[in-house]
Amino acid sequence: xxxxxxxxxxxxxxxxxxxxxxxxxxxxxxxxxxxxxxxxxxxxxxxxxxxxxxxxxxxxxxxxxxxxxxxxxxxxxxxxxxxxxxxxxxxxxxxxxxxxxxxxxxxxxxxxxxxxxxxxxxxxxxxxxxxxxxxxxxxxxxxxxxxxxxxxxxxxxxxxxxxxxxxxxxxxxxxxxxxxxxxxxxxxxxxxxxxxxxxxxxxxxxxxxxxxxxxxxxxxxxxxxxxxxxxxxxxxxxxxxxxxxxxxxxxxxxxxxxxxx
Amino acid sequence: xxxxxxxxxxxxxxxxxxxxxxxxxxxxxxxxxxxxxxxxxxxxxxxxxxxxxxxxxxxxxxxxxxxxxxxxxxxxxxxxxxxxxxxxxxxxxxxxxxxxxxxxxxxxxxxxxxxxxxxxxxxxxxxxxxxxxxxxxxxxxxxxxxxxxxxxxxxxxxxxxxxxxxxxxxxxxxxxxxxxxxxxxxxxxxxxxxxxxxxxxxxxxxxxxxxxxxxxxxxxxxxxxxxxxxxxxxxxxxxxxxxxxxxxxxxxxxxxxxxxxxxxxxxxxxxxxxxxxxxxxxxxxxxxxxxxxxxxxxxxxxxxxxxxxxxxxxx
Numbered sequence: 001x002x003x004x005x006x007x008x009x010x011x012x013x014x015x016x017x018x019x020x021x022x023x024x025x026x027x028x029x030x031x032x033x034x035x036x037x038x039x040x041x042x043x044x045x046x047x048x049x050x051x052x053x054x055x056x057x058x059x060x061x062x063x064x065x066x067x068x069x070x071x072x073x074x075x076x077x078x079x080x081x082x083x084x085x086x087x088x089x090x091x092x093x094x095x096x097x098x099x100x101x102x103x104x105x106x107x108x109x110x111x112x113x114x115x116x117x118x119x120x121x122x123x124x125x126x127x128x129x130x131x132x133x134x135x136x137x138x139x140x141x142x143x144x145x146x147x148x149x150x151x152x153x154x155x156x157x158x159x160x161x162x163x164x165x166x167x168x169x170x171x172x173x174x175x176x177x178x179x180x181x182x183x184x185x186x187x188x189x190x191x192x193x194x195x196x197x198x199x200x201x202x203x204x205x206x207x208x209x210x211x212x213x214x215x216x217x218x219x220x221x222x223x224x225x226x227x228x229x230x231x232x233x234x235x236x237x238x239x240x241x242x243x244x245x246x247x248x249x250x251x252x253x254x255x256x257x258x259x260x261x
Numbered sequence: 262x263x264x265x266x267x268x269x270x271x272x273x274x275x276x277x278x279x280x281x282x283x284x285x286x287x288x289x290x291x292x293x294x295x296x297x298x299x300x301x302x303x304x305x306x307x308x309x310x311x312x313x314x315x316x317x318x319x320x321x322x323x324x325x326x327x328x329x330x331x332x333x334x335x336x337x338x339x340x341x342x343x344x345x346x347x348x349x350x351x352x353x354x355x356x357x358x359x360x361x362x363x364x365x366x367x368x369x370x371x372x373x374x375x376x377x378x379x380x381x382x383x384x385x386x387x388x389x390x391x392x393x394x395x396x397x398x399x400x401x402x403x404x405x406x407x408x409x410x411x412x413x414x415x416x417x418x419x420x421x422x423x424x425x426x427x428x429x430x431x432x433x434x435x436x437x438x439x440x441x442x443x444x445x446x447x448x449x450x451x452x453x454x455x456x457x458x459x460x461x462x463x464x465x466x467x468x469x470x471x472x473x474x475x476x477x478x479x480x481x482x483x484x485x486x487x488x489x490x491x492x493x494x495x496x497x498x499x500x501x502x503x504x505x506x507x508x509x510x511x512x513x514x515x516x517x518x519x520x521x522x523x524x525x526x527x528x529x530x531x532x533x534x535x536x537x538x539x540x541x542x543x544x545x546x547x548x549x550x551x552x553x554x555x556x557x558x559x560x561x562x563x564x565x566x567x568x569x570x571x572x573x574x575x576x
Binding site for chain 2: 059081082085086090091093097098099100101102106109110111113114116118119120122123124126130133134137173174176177
């Protein structure tokens with residue numbers, strides 16, 4: 001069950017016996033699994049299973065009470081969000097959180113913050129280095145917008161976009177920080193069938209760039225179709241872990257999650 | 262983008278020529294004096310707008326930095342015989358340093374709490390101005406602040422002072438514009454929209470908020486310096502809680518997150534009391550009423566409100 005065949009690929013992220021309690025509620029209980037480099041891993045489980053908690057633990061919003069989170073052979077539990085973004089962990093939110101008063105392209109430009117350096121004086125004095133960087137930031141942003149298919153609305157205010165496009169924009173913004181691993185919290189929520197299809201294509205395109213994906217998703221078709229591996233959580237515990245087929249045939253999963261065996 | 266830069270530069274040039282034209286054609290000393298005060302207040306509003314409008318952090322104690330700039334420069338140039346231009350550097354450094362020290366714990370707060378924190382700070386500084394009388398002259402004020410001069414140019418002339426204030430204001434507008442359109446400015450605006458998401462994309466929100474707080478305090482100190490050497494007499498009464506509220510009002514009335522809004526808001530709030538002298542005892546009533554009407558009709562502030570009216574009329 002624990003994916004020994006995956007040893008050939010190196011694991012980018014290792015979760016080792018991670019636990020987290022909130023005022024007596026076990027949001028994560030002794031969870032362990034690995035994410036191999038270049039994989040798409042689907043994180044599923046009923047509401048309240050602890051998926052978003054796990055996301056927040058990996059991205060540094062929460063610190064685990066016990067256990068280790070190892071990213072690229074480095075223990076990262078307890079590090080700040082900022083440090084983890086620099087190391088290459090980016091995320092999107094369940095309820096899209098864009099910078100609504102900024103344009104679409106500016107949203108992606110902010111996304112490059114950790115990969116750029118221009119400071120106060122560079123900006124005020126318009127130093128040559130700062131101007132050059134500014135051009136590069138803009139170009140990168142437009143390239144990313146093209147990648148997700150939003151280049152035609154680059155100068156619109158982000159709040160004016162239809163919801164499905166906002167999700168794509170948030171993905172572009174997360175990719176702007178050049179992550180090695182991208183965590184997507186319910187990327188298909190609120191999307192129609194066509195948009196979900198586009199999203200699946202986009203996720204495969206992102207993977208082909210060598211970015212590892214970890215996604216929480218309720219759309220089972222999508223998750224089973226694109227994921228290399230599935231992690232199933234239930235009430236803060238790891239219920240199962242394996243390929244989509246293995247997981248679908250797992251009795252504990254059927255009982256707890258898919259309803260009745 | 263290029264087009265927008267072009268538009269900004271044209272607007273700055275227009276303002277520059279308007280300033281020069283006013284300087285050449287207006288003879289009335291009173292008008293020049295009022296216009297100089299508008300410049301000083303615009304500088305205050307601009308600095309506060311960087312903090313409030315762009316970064317989304319409220320300060321109800323900014324008059325403290327205005328006062329620190331005025332008093333530091335006055336004390337250095339009178340008690341210690343420092344050249345006023347060197348005193349300006351001292352004033353800016355003092356205000357920046359205090360903003361830095363106060364900012365570290367205070368900016369951890371947000372919303373109403375940040376408002377209360379900065380309000381408390383403003384009151385403490387006001388009491389210091391009033392009670393530390395050996396240094397500040399206490400409640401009766403600080404007299405005999407020397408006028409500015411630069412080589413052969415004397416700023417005793419209201420016209421020259423008007424030019425000085427507005428050139429500094431213009432320079433600051435250009436600085437702010439550049440800052441807003443940069444990586445730092447975008448990060449600041451992202452904090453305004455969603456601090457949560459800004460952190461998630463790797464913006465060091467605590468550091469940036471502190472930086473812009475210090476920057477806006479420094480601008481307030483420059484305004485304080487200009488005020489002190491213009492009127493040559495300062496008293497604690499100019500730097501009370503009400504002065505802080507007036508600064509916030511300028512920003513809100515002019516339009517949040519707008520460089521030109523700072524100018525409009527400061528103009529309106531400086532001119533209104535002058536116009537309203539005719540109402541004598543009812544001055545404050547009319548003043549309040551005008552502000553209410555502006556906020557009811559143009560809740561986004563003058564800049565955006567007027568732009569929208571203009572755009573609607575073109576359709």
